[in-house]
Amino acid sequence: FTLSILFTPHFNLSILFTSHLNLSILFTSHFNLSIFFTSHLNLSILFTPHLNLFIFFTPHLNLSILFTPHLNLSILFTPHLNLFIFFTPHLNLSILFTPHLNLSI
Numbered sequence: 001f002t003l004s005i006l007f008t009p010h011f012n013l014s015i016l017f018t019s020h021l022n023l024s025i026l027f028t029s030h031f032n033l034s035i036f037f038t039s040h041l042n043l044s045i046l047f048t049p050h051l052n053l054f055i056f057f058t059p060h061l062n063l064s065i066l067f068t069p070h071l072n073l074s075i076l077f078t079p080h081l082n083l084f085i086f087f088t089p090h091l092n093l094s095i096l097f098t099p100h101l102n103l104s105i
Helices: none
Strands: 002-006 010-026 030-046 050-056 060-066 070-076 080-086 090-096 100-104
Parallel strands (some): 002 010, 030 050, 030 060, 060 080, 070 090, 080 100
16 A cells, blocks of 8 residues: 655545555645554655644554654554654653664654
């Protein structure tokens, strides 16, 4: 499953039970995203001023978030996590049960 979302002012998205997901989000002003039970997830988010992101039980997660001034991010039960966050002045970050974590902020 590959999904790209571009130039969308307000967007709410929930994704459940997806084995392989590549998701790109660009130029979306207000975005609420919930992802549950996705085995392999590659997620890139650019130029999203307000982002609420909740990810639950995703064994392999590669996440890049760039130029997101207001970010609420919760990640639970993700054994392998690569997380890169760039230029995020207001960040609320919760990561639970992640034994292998590569984190760059």
